[in-house]
Amino acid sequence: MNQKNLLIIGLSLAIVTAFLSSHSMAEPRKISPAADTSNSASAERSPVTAGATGGKMRATAFKGMIASVDDKAKTFTIAGKENSRVLKITDKTIITKSGQPATMKDVVANEEVRGSYYKMADGSTEAKNVKLGPLTDAEKAEKDARRAKREEKKTGTAPATSASPSVTPST
Numbered sequence: 571m572n573q574k575n576l577l578i579i580g581l582s583l584a585i586v587t588a589f590l591s592s593h594s595m596a597e598p599r600k601i602s603p604a605a606d607t608s609n610s611a612s613a614e615r616s617p618v619t620a621g622a623t624g625g626k627m628r629a630t631a632f633k634g635m636i637a638s639v640d641d642k643a644k645t646f647t648i649a650g651k652e653n654s655r656v657l658k659i660t661d662k663t664i665i666t667k668s669g670q671p672a673t674m675k676d677v678v679a680n681e682e683v684r685g686s687y688y689k690m691a692d693g694s695t696e697a698k699n700v701k702l703g704p705l706t707d708a709e710k711a712e713k714d715a716r717r718a719k720r721e722e723k724k725t726g727t728a729p730a731t732s733a734s735p736s737v738t739p740s741t
Contacts, residue, residue, distance in 0.1 A: 633682075685700040
């Protein structure tokens with residue numbers, strides 16, 4: 571009787587294991603479009619893919635003064651203390667000046683610029699967004715609000731929460 575029970579239990583476990591393994595193989599895994607780079611010929615140049623890591627690339631912030639502009643190559647250079655940075659403007663780059671849409675023609679030397687860029691696998695840098703000119707009043711207000719929130723968080727002056735749990739009578 572004992573051997574019969576063990577045989578039934580073992581057989582049941584084998585059936586369940588076989589069912590689960592065949593069920594997981596039957597359902598194809600869902601892959602996000604950003605991770606599937608086999609279909610795109612320009613996947614290596616796409617700022618969405620991170621090449622070897624398989625994740626998304628993060629944009630890096632920049633700010634400074636435009637040192638030079640190359641209209642034919644659609645690039646501009648920001649001079650730094652140690653080295654300069656050349657950023658390429660693509661069709662996907664969002665360019666604004668004083669909060670209004672702008673074009674490559676608005677990018678001129680000796681103008682304040684800020685924004686973000688992607689570093690590509692080949693070492694080049696492609697601008698994600700470019701904001702020309704000084705900060706607008708809305709950007710200044712947003713920056714001050716973020717700074718105040720950070721300070722509030724750092725000093726712990728955020729709204730106090732009760733240390734004891736609230737007790738609600740059950741009816």
